[in-house]
Amino acid sequence: QKEVEQNSGPLSVPEGAIASLNCTYSDRGSQSFFWYRQYSGKSPELIMSIYSNGDKEDGRFTAQLNKASQYVSLLIRDSQPSDSATYLCAVENTGNQFYFGTGTSLTVIP
C-alpha cells in the first residue's frame, strides 16, 4: 500500500465550476498535510497546508482534512483555465518523512 494515494485523473471541469481533488494516506499518526500545484514543465509550488481536522480556506482554495478517515481534499471554487495543472498531495508522517501522491491532472475547460 502506498503512503499517499491520489486519483491520477485526468479531471476536467468547466470554467466557474468547483474542482474536487482527493487524497488518502496510510499512516494514521500523520500530522501535516500539504497541497502543491505543478504546471507542466515547471517545479511544484505549495498552495495549501493543513494540520487540524476540518476546513481551511484561502481565497478560492479550501483544504479539508478528516484524520479519522485518513482523507485530505482540495476544493477549487470558481475554477479558472489558469488552474489547469497537476495537483500533488503530500503528507508528513510520524517519522517526519515526506510522501507525495503521484498527482491529479486538472483541466479547466473555458
Place this chain on the structure above:
Amino acid sequence: KAGVTQTPRYLIKTRGQQVTLSCSPISGHRSVSWYQQTPGQGLQFLFEYFSETQRNKGNFPGRFSGRQFSNSRSEMNVSTLELGDSALYLCASSPHRVVDTEAFFGQGTRLTVV
C-alpha cells in the same frame, strides 16, 4: 532576490558512473531538501539538510548522498548510477523547514542514465 539555482540543468551519464548535482538556495535560507521526480513514481523526498546537518531522510539507498556547506549551498551525489536513476532532481530551499510557505523549488536537473 535570486531564486533557487540548480546546476547543471541537464546531464547524461553512463550506468555505473557517479554524478554530483548542485543547489544554491535563496539567500538566508538554511534548509535545503532534495527530491526525485519520475513519471512512474512521482515526486519522492530524498533528504533535507539544515545548517550542514542531514535532518531528514527518505527511503532511498545509500548510493544517494548529500552534503551542505557553510554557505547553505548543497550537493547531492549518486554513485554507481542505474538506468532507473534517470529522473528530474529538484531541490527546494526554505528558511527553516522542509515544507514552508517560504519554501521554493529550483528548476531541477534532468539526469539521463544510458
